[in-house]
Amino acid sequence: MKAKIISLLKSHSPGYISGEEISSILGISRTAVWKHIQKLRDNGYQIESHSRIGYRLVQAPDKLYQHELNEYMKSKIIGRKIVYREVVDSTNKVAKEMAQKGAEEGTVIIAEEQTAGKGRLGRLWFSPAGQGLWFSIILRSQISPADAPKMTLVAAVAVARTLREIGIPVGIKWPNDILIRERKLAGILTEMNAEIDKVNYLIVGIGINISLNGDVLPDEIASVATSMEEYAEGGISRIRVLASILNNFDSLYQEFTTGGFSNILDSWKDMSVTLNRRVKIHALGKIDEGLAFDIDEDGALILKKDDGTIKRVLSGEVSLRT
Amino acid sequence: MKAKIISLLKSHSPGYISGEEISSILGISRTAVWKHIQKLRDNGYQIESHSRIGYRLVQAPDKLYQHELNEYMKSKIIGRKIVYREVVDSTNKVAKEMAQKGAEEGTVIIAEEQTAGKGRLGRLWFSPAGQGLWFSIILRSQISPADAPKMTLVAAVAVARTLREIGIPVGIKWPNDILIRERKLAGILTEMNAEIDKVNYLIVGIGINISLNGDVLPDEIASVATSMEEYAEGGISRIRVLASILNNFDSLYQEFTTGGFSNILDSWKDMSVTLNRRVKIHALGKIDEGLAFDIDEDGALILKKDDGTIKRVLSGEVSLRT
Numbered sequence: 001m002k003a004k005i006i007s008l009l010k011s012h013s014p015g016y017i018s019g020e021e022i023s024s025i026l027g028i029s030r031t032a033v034w035k036h037i038q039k040l041r042d043n044g045y046q047i048e049s050h051s052r053i054g055y056r057l058v059q060a061p062d063k064l065y066q067h068e069l070n071e072y073m074k075s076k077i078i079g080r081k082i083v084y085r086e087v088v089d090s091t092n093k094v095a096k097e098m099a100q101k102g103a104e105e106g107t108v109i110i111a112e113e114q115t116a117g118k119g120r121l122g123r124l125w126f127s128p129a130g131q132g133l134w135f136s137i138i139l140r141s142q143i144s145p146a147d148a149p150k151m152t153l154v155a156a157v158a159v160a161r162t163l164r165e166i167g168i169p170v171g172i173k174w175p176n177d178i179l180i181r182e183r184k185l186a187g188i189l190t191e192m193n194a195e196i197d198k199v200n201y202l203i204v205g206i207g208i209n210i211s212l213n214g215d216v217l218p219d220e221i222a223s224v225a226t227s228m229e230e231y232a233e234g235g236i237s238r239i240r241v242l243a244s245i246l247n248n249f250d251s252l253y254q255e256f257t258t259g260g261f262s263n264i265l266d267s268w269k270d271m272s273v274t275l276n277r278r279v280k281i282h283a284l285g286k287i288d289e290g291l292a293f294d295i296d297e298d299g300a301l302i303l304k305k306d307d308g309t310i311k312r313v314l315s316g317e318v319s320l321r322t
Numbered sequence: 323m324k325a326k327i328i329s330l331l332k333s334h335s336p337g338y339i340s341g342e343e344i345s346s347i348l349g350i351s352r353t354a355v356w357k358h359i360q361k362l363r364d365n366g367y368q369i370e371s372h373s374r375i376g377y378r379l380v381q382a383p384d385k386l387y388q389h390e391l392n393e394y395m396k397s398k399i400i401g402r403k404i405v406y407r408e409v410v411d412s413t414n415k416v417a418k419e420m421a422q423k424g425a426e427e428g429t430v431i432i433a434e435e436q437t438a439g440k441g442r443l444g445r446l447w448f449s450p451a452g453q454g455l456w457f458s459i460i461l462r463s464q465i466s467p468a469d470a471p472k473m474t475l476v477a478a479v480a481v482a483r484t485l486r487e488i489g490i491p492v493g494i495k496w497p498n499d500i501l502i503r504e505r506k507l508a509g510i511l512t513e514m515n516a517e518i519d520k521v522n523y524l525i526v527g528i529g530i531n532i533s534l535n536g537d538v539l540p541d542e543i544a545s546v547a548t549s550m551e552e553y554a555e556g557g558i559s560r561i562r563v564l565a566s567i568l569n570n571f572d573s574l575y576q577e578f579t580t581g582g583f584s585n586i587l588d589s590w591k592d593m594s595v596t597l598n599r600r601v602k603i604h605a606l607g608k609i610d611e612g613l614a615f616d617i618d619e620d621g622a623l624i625l626k627k628d629d630g631t632i633k634r635v636l637s638g639e640v641s642l643r644t
Binding site: 120121142143144145146148149152175176189190191192193194195196197198200283284285314315316 | 470
């Protein structure tokens with residue numbers, strides 16, 4: 001009902017629609033209409049009312065409400081269930097708890113703010129209210145744990161493709177950082193619960209800085225981070241970016257599950273800033289340096305070391321060398 | 323205090339020890355002694371008492387109490403913390419919950435009975451009270467998910483080595499079933515929580531049929547299962563078998579974490595019933611058939627198919643062909 005009233009208000013905006021008309025279209029009493037309007041106001045919708053004329057939507061709040069998101073969604077799997085929270089400790093953590101209890105594939109957990117957002121390798125991910133997109137997707141693809149790294153590449157392509165579509169010149173750093181001019185704009189944290197044979201569920205957590213600026217970030221992060229608003233003219237609609245990522249992810253995920261990983265890998269390579277660069281890789285206590293030569297069909301980075309030997313790197317932390 | 327009193331009773335068994343002597347050795351009142359004796363009786367200890375002579379341990383219960391287990395334990399990491407429960411849904415599930423809350427490496431969860439014991443691939447593991455060993459071990463080794471299958475082989479070697487030491491002629495079916503004459507005696511279910519880069523924790527769940535006989539099992543399981551008592555003269559001490567597995571696992575785990583996997587793999591091969599056999603492998607919907615040719619250093623099965631091609635199998639369900 002909430003969504004229907006918003007939709008009516010929007011379709012008449014910037015004009016008015018009378019309480020009587022809403023009441024008759026939706027088949028509810030005028031008192032019920034008034035109560036719903038009050039609730040919408042509580043949710044941050046600025047709605048003017050005049051006793052003779054009716055209601056007018058002045059401004060929708062900058063919130064990632066499901067009923068707002070649904071306007072832009074056209075996905076089949078990803079986002080068919082949306083869980084919205086103002087504040088969580090970490091969307092990945094909430095997603096894990098929900099997955100453990102059987103939440104369906106494609107469930108997306110969105111929060112305005114994370115108080116303990118997580119990056120890779122246990123690092124903190126700074127996620128203040130309203131200044132970014134912080135969300136997690138539950139997947140239940142029938143894959144083996146050895147194929148899980150591919151899913152991270154799929155997610156990176158979904159995010160990078162969306163941002164490029166709206167003119168933000170991002171690149172992907174292996175395996176899954178989204179950069180602009182070597183500064184980090186977005187990160188992806190994939191976690192899984194698995195048996196040795198099969199993945200029970202995967203959680204793909206995505207964090208994107210929209211309007212976060214260096215002033216609120218710790219120095220060591222500020223020096224390597226960036227935000228979308230630095231590169232976008234006319235501001236960013238968080239909700240459109242989110243819907244677009246979910247839609248793109250949905251297409252790519254269906255492509256992936258029907259055996260189309262090689263196309264996705266090609267897209268990944270097209271947007272890569274790692275390939276053909278000198279890199280230093282930290283992985284489980286070891287350091288390797290050389291040329292990032294290729295990505296193989298499992299998503300592993302093929303490193304050509306300075307002594308000419310080839311090393312296949314499945315995971316690790318990459319520094320781009322100049 | 324409980325453990326100390328049991329120890330005194332045992333050291334005097336089959337004779338008596340007076341309440342006064344217990345009281346003076348342990349520095350507690352005679353009333354306190356009497357209260358502890360009552361508690362032990364509640365726990366299933368048969369203790370005779372005579373007003374003039376004192377107490378005599380007639381029989382300890384067949385329970386996997388930690389204070390009983392400790393008598394036989396000599397491990398450093400595995401089992402340094404023991405959690406004992408009469409009944410749980412699944413020890414792996416309890417272990418996961420504890421690991422999620424930060425339980426330390428080596429924590430072992432033991433239950434007399436599982437009401438929803440789990441086998442591989444979501445199957446049920448029948449685990450009635452007192453008729454087997456059902457336990458799970460929490461590990462926090464700094465390995466990548468790609469190395470997790472090795473841990474399953476380590477666990478299989480620990481179990482098979484222990485059983486062979488007490489004269490039970492077991493073999494290992496790849497990757498981790500423990501068989502006697504092609505019937506299943508024990509199973510291992512390894513689960514993990516991981517990022518793409520690193521394992522956060524591994525749960526190694528082990529189930530061993532001690533005295534379970536076909537009468538209580540569903541037909542389709544009874545026809546492929548066996549128990550230790552069918553092969554052991556003079557009965558089995560569950561607690562000694564458990565302690566011995568934990569001790570062996572401890573040694574092997576330390577060997578593994580210090581880079582000694584190749585020795586463990588050699589032991590695995592020595593006890594394998596899969597190698598050099600014709601096998602059929604079901605994995606993620608596909609079936610392959612051929613000769614089980616080798617196990618490589620990652621723990622993958624090397625299959626030589628009938629057309630001469632070689633396939634590397636990381637996971638799957640193996641049937642041994644005759």
